[in-house]
Amino acid sequence: MNIAFDAKRITNNLTGLGNYSRYIVGALAEYYPESNYLLCSPSLGNPHLYDTLLQNRSVSLHTPESGVGKMLGAWWRNYGLKSMLLKEEVDIYHGLSNELPLGLYREKRIGTVVTIHDLAFIRHPEFYKPIDRALYRRKYGASARAADHVIAVSEFTRRDIVDVFGVEPERVSVIYQGCSPRFAQMKPEEIAFARGHYQLPERYILFVGSIEERKNLKLVVQALSLLIDKNIHLIAVGKRTPYCDVVMAEARKRGVAARVRLMHAIPSEHLPGIYGGAEVFVYPSRFEGFGIPLIEALNAGVPVIGATGSCLEEAGGPNSLYTDPDDPDMLAEQIFSVIDDRRLAERMRHEGRIYAQRFNPKQIVRELRTVYENVLLTHD
Template sequence: MRVIVNQLAALGAKTGIGHYTVELLRCLRQQAGADQIDSFPEGWVRRGREACARLRPRLEGKRQENTAKKTGPMVATLRSQALSCLRQLGRSVMAQHFRLVSSARCYARPTVATVHDLSVLLHPEWHPADRVAHFAKHFERGLRRCTHLFAISEFGRQEVIRHLNIRPERITRTYMGIRPGLRPLPREEVARVLKPLDLPPSYLLYVGTIEPRKNLLMLLRTYCSLPGTLRSRWPLVLVGNWGWNAGEVAAYFQAEARHRGVIHLGYVADALLPALYNGARALVYPSLYEGFGLPPIEIMACGGAVVASTAGAVAETAGSRAHLIEPYDTDGWRAALDRVLRDDDWCRSLRRGVRAVAEPFTWDQCAADTLRVYRSLCDKATRTQTLPLPEPGKPLRAAG
């Protein structure tokens, strides 16, 4: 069996989907045995896409007609590379683990895709207009191309079944995993790694892109309302790039939050994350919606405490040991932040048993479950089957 994986999401600065692609590819290749795992793009197309990915935070949400014209040859070459891979003889699977296939051409091979979440469909207000338009243009056609789908949580799987009218046997849940190196570290090592960042011995931590669905404005305002004695001892450290439509959060950060104990580190190298997680008093994660939510599970792997929202898959993955609060409950969030900083016993109780919660989430298991589906698709010769679509003119979202 030969598998060709689209690795576009792994190029440039990585968020959750990028890490998913990198780690899944790594483990697929380790477990493939006699099977062949290839990826595209390669060569100058890959280097060009990496450059574009690094610039994306500055460009997202802006008009990009000129960019689209300039990248036309790159897109054509990307399609050519994919089709060239697929012309090889033998059993093969086309894997799009970050975006549904939208090419008008038929790959004539079993095609799979991972639906990480449905936020563009269910909450278009959280995304730039060009992304929403691209989704509206290509999503249904991409769905038609797919033989099978993956979801990264049971919450996400049930959303796809419910809103897209997909039969349950056509979508498999494969949980994301913990990256290598995320484990409890000695205090001396944490202090040494974090010294160049000029951070105090302990702090509250947020990890993720700063964008509307992450609910950061609520978090900043709530944190800034805490007594100054708490804020001076435990600053709130934000790790992540400014995303689309973060202007209101950025304005509040500049005018108020940075003067009240909030530190924005921006995007940090993966090598720093284990120490950042280990040094935190607790992770605070107030997201409005998550298809999985990696940071809560990652800090649990390091033995850390989690205060998170009830939104999306967070309750499914981390909820058994995290303290969960409704995302819009500002009084609840203020009480939880105050308590996690003042009450050492409660903070220790939040850390108790967290590593056992994180332990089942491994990239090896994700790859094993994914390979099982690949092999099943080839063995059953299902490459001509397609997913059922709603009737023409009817929306993808299910009624009610």
């Protein structure tokens, strides 16, 4: 089977959808090597992000060949690549980041699959510009309705796709995400390296994710200021946005700025060691499609505190804790319970590792193969 992917995120995005896309292709290449995987990107982007993928004989990169395609990447991504897909006899095209090329909406010679990650722009419109909300609703909705099959990354997102976009339930499957095996295979020396290289404090709470309003890092700062234990710090790793200034202003207001550190552009290979040194991982995001950072923390053996209101309970499982995203007192109590009760923390570590095993790459590949093969049957 020849399977093509929208690889714009693979070649250009360091985190988020880029990590998801690289994980999916890498897992398929390892556990389903008999197929061919074509990465379709409008540019070469940053080769360092995907050079490991290209070491697999089954994976190849395809960029525009014509001058027009090279100059007009968005046009090529939507219309220009169809001729290449037909020439390469592609069986399935998988849009990994919420959309399909417009040129494939009615192309019955190629099966189409799209992954929808979340409908946060509808659930929390206050975090998005009106023009972006309108664009996402139109693009994502049209792609979901045009695709032969839709993959949702959580049951929560699946319900949204059916309810908001009107997609038939039988055309939507939930296939959870996973994370790099590096987190489960982390060694003590990686923790030691991270501590030394980044001069991390002896004891810290960890947050990993884009530092933006929706992720709600300010709540963690507020909870930190309420803790009796004044020796524990907060380390936040993620993309810098204007919300960082809001977070640090809150830290100064509450007298904990010296115990709050925001870190940006951290190489992915250093993340497991940073996770491993944390006493507790806190992720009080108001809305997520799934919550990969929770899976990373569980695999690293770190107790997890998420938030209620979206799908984080699916990612964190029954032995993690969940706070009201508007209640700093509740979060402070939960943090204190984890750092003060060793038996609770150890139980959360142990049960969390067991729960995280359901997101292993072999299971994800089995489920993806089933979707691809069922879609292919409709085009024979």
